[in-house]
Amino acid sequence: MIGVVGEALIDLVVAESDPSRPVAHPGGSPMNVAVTVGRLESPVAFLGRLSGDAFGDLLRSHLASSGVDLRWSVDAREPTSLAVVSVAPDGGAGYSFHVHRTADWQWTPAELAAAPGFEAVHAGSLALALEPGGPVVEAWLEGLKDSTTISLDPNVRPELLGDRDRYRERVDRWMAFADLVKISDEDLEWIWPGSDPAELARGWVARGRRLVVVTRGGDGSQVFGNGYEFSVAAHRATIVDTVGAGDSFSGGLLHWLDRVDRLRPDRLANLTGDEARDAVEFASAVAAATCSRAGANPPRRSELAVSPSDRAFVPEV
Numbered sequence: 001m002i003g004v005v006g007e008a009l010i011d012l013v014v015a016e017s018d019p020s021r022p023v024a025h026p027g028g029s030p031m032n033v034a035v036t037v038g039r040l041e042s043p044v045a046f047l048g049r050l051s052g053d054a055f056g057d058l059l060r061s062h063l064a065s066s067g068v069d070l071r072w073s074v075d076a077r078e079p080t081s082l083a084v085v086s087v088a089p090d091g092g093a094g095y096s097f098h099v100h101r102t103a104d105w106q107w108t109p110a111e112l113a114a115a116p117g118f119e120a121v122h123a124g125s126l127a128l129a130l131e132p133g134g135p136v137v138e139a140w141l142e143g144l145k146d147s148t149t150i151s152l153d154p155n156v157r158p159e160l161l162g163d164r165d166r167y168r169e170r171v172d173r174w175m176a177f178a179d180l181v182k183i184s185d186e187d188l189e190w191i192w193p194g195s196d197p198a199e200l201a202r203g204w205v206a207r208g209r210r211l212v213v214v215t216r217g218g219d220g221s222q223v224f225g226n227g228y229e230f231s232v233a234a235h236r237a238t239i240v241d242t243v244g245a246g247d248s249f250s251g252g253l254l255h256w257l258d259r260v261d262r263l264r265p266d267r268l269a270n271l272t273g274d275e276a277r278d279a280v281e282f283a284s285a286v287a288a289a290t291c292s293r294a295g296a297n298p299p300r301r302s303e304l305a306v307s308p309s310d311r312a313f314v315p316e317v
Contacts, residue, residue, distance in 0.1 A: 002037055002254055003118035005047040006030025006127035007104035008059045009081035025295035026062035029125035029155045032244045036251025036298040038067035042258045045069035051103040055080035074111045076103035087241045107133030112140045119264045120149035145177040149265050152178035153250050156187040175204055181212045182250050210268045223280050228273030232280045237288035244296025245287045252286030253279055
């Protein structure tokens with residue numbers, strides 16, 4: 001089973017074309033990853049702090065209806081976090097957050113299972129970065145690193161992260177225990193301004209990261225692993241908005257690796273370049289499907305058309 005730890009919040013989506021009608025969507029980067037994996041029918045559990053308010057009930061229902069196991073989630077007394085999402089005519093999304101004393105950031109060590117037995121755990125975004133719970137989640141992940149594949153997507157939200165140098169130090173610590181890294185070129189530019197994404201990725205692989213994927217939106221992805229390096233084109237889509245695209249990419253990547261039995265640490269260590277290419281092409285297709293509809297609404301497995309001419313889809317998926 002894949003575990004996903006982090007925030008589950010409400011995306012209040014405001015489109016420039018109709019700002020008088022904001023729409024509430026379940027969201028939060030880690031939750032979106034868990035929903036994607038669940039809809040693709042790989043076993044997945046969400047470790048989140050879910051409020052008892054109406055929005056918390058909506059999040060629970062959304063997760064459960066997507067096939068996500070909630071047995072490790074926490075019933076929190078604090079209110080649900082809120083992200084206001086502004087969608088431009090080209091589909092691009094901007095975010096503002098209402099997170100003061102909300103449920104997602106209050107982790108204590110007792111709330112995280114000491115030995116959950118997951119093959120992989122995905123983490124990142126705000127629950128790993130924000131006080132007071134972020135250091136608790138970080139210490140928990142570090143304790144799992146010898147027996148569990150750790151998947152990381154920093155998913156930077158600069159307006160909430162404070163001092164850049166301090167955040168960069170935290171990312172460096174996360175990179176030391178992550179096995180699988182998905183990160184966008186925009187995130188890299190904020191964390192390490194002016195740096196070469198390829199040089200950063202090569203350095204992480206040289207220091208033991210098994211697979212690093214740098215996503216570049218419509219320009220596709222750069223993929224780095226032990227003995228291989230290549231680019232994958234973005235999958236074609238009619239863009240409605242890009243909300244949740246990166247999260248569904250991560251979910252698609254985790255699902256693919258799970259289906260071909262390359263997710264456990266010993267198996268991921270032997271991932272070939274061809275396998276990595278197939279995984280990233282599939283993840284790109286899942287992200288494209290998410291972009292084709294409003295909000296973070298990743299596709300279900302049954303919605304992905306199988307085409308013999310398309311290497312992103314193969315019968316065993």
